[in-house]
Amino acid sequence: MRDVADAPKETIRRLLFYLRQLDCMLREGKERFSSEDLAEVLRMNPAQIRKDLSYFGEFGTRGVGYNTEQLANELRSILNLNKRWEFVLVGVGNIGVALLRNPELRKQGFEIVMAFDKDPRVIGKTIGEVTVEDVSHLRERVEQAGTRLAIIAVSVESAQEVGDSLVEAGVEGILCFAPCSLTVPKTIRLVPIDIAMELGLLVYGL
Amino acid sequence: MRDVADAPKETIRRLLFYLRQLDCMLREGKERFSSEDLAEVLRMNPAQIRKDLSYFGEFGTRGVGYNTEQLANELRSILNLNKRWEFVLVGVGNIGVALLRNPELRKQGFEIVMAFDKDPRVIGKTIGEVTVEDVSHLRERVEQAGTRLAIIAVSVESAQEVGDSLVEAGVEGILCFAPCSLTVPKTIRLVPIDIAMELGLLVYGL
């Protein structure tokens, strides 16, 4: 076993990918598998899977393979996914509403506990489990609740301002759907999802 | 200038990223910049930017820098984004509706021209510009229209079946929001967006 810190950045993304597939295998009742089995459905090299896992421990049995449920638990523990994570949502437009109504996230352990918008027509409405609040209360509410994670789903025009408020409020990680770069301190974790960019990737070379 | 085929996979993703920032700079009226300027806001190495561009040509002026609008046009041409792209959407749930109502995509040149669902309560409804059709007509309708690109926004349970129909219908690229792996021929381009996985990435090591 290597040092966990040596694990390439992409390894973490792949561990999440493996975990997703393991959950799928469990639903199908597949209790055991080899790195070759998994590599085949995921279309990758089996050595890559073994190496990725080896940064964190020895989870398999030589000559046999891996136990699906056991490895899923190990991965959840490595990835910090064996607990519930609370999020604050800023921007209750099309995407924000989709997230609030999406039962999949809660199923995976992610829960939106507060939502904010600036539009008076939306403020006060209850969507899913939360009631939308005025974004002018964002900073104090988040600071007081101690929420560590946020989702930005506002327009490009408001994104930086919202990001600044979240950082001031003490948020440590931000998932951002706004199609623009956000400037935040290096200590803040930022994961962007830009749907138009992904469509662009799809279209390249077609 | 190197051969375009030598460009690393990640270079394409970064070109899209540069283009997005260039559009932002244009809105702010910034007509010229150096690789160092751009690298600073994007928090990256200026040499990386120059090298990425060098796979596709020489777009700058030594001693001066790059012209924002001109480079944006070049990038759009390299990335095939100087034309409109039509998509078919399958699955008009929370995410599907958000995409149909999202004006940002159309602004970027991506247009959803057909939408399908299996739920009779949704079929026949008009959302945004399109009327939702019965998914049982998916294959014939897409084949006949010759649509090359699709977005899958259905549940895990239906995703593979929908993917198969799309492939049969002749689709060449698929953006998939379903949180599961999809098996498609190697000739089909597949870009997955799994929001729960991105949240997992955000949470790792926190």
Added chain:
DNA sequence: AAGTGTGAAAGCATTCACAGCA
């Protein structure tokens, strides 16, 4: 003087190949 374009070097990540264990 300023900033691009690019070989060469350095730094990473992936794959191979096989020792080691059940």
Added chain:
DNA sequence: TGCTGTGAATGCTTTCACACTT
């Protein structure tokens, strides 16, 4: 025998550093 775990080799990508152009 079968499959894991892993050092070593291979293959990529990023960064450096400087010749070159305006």
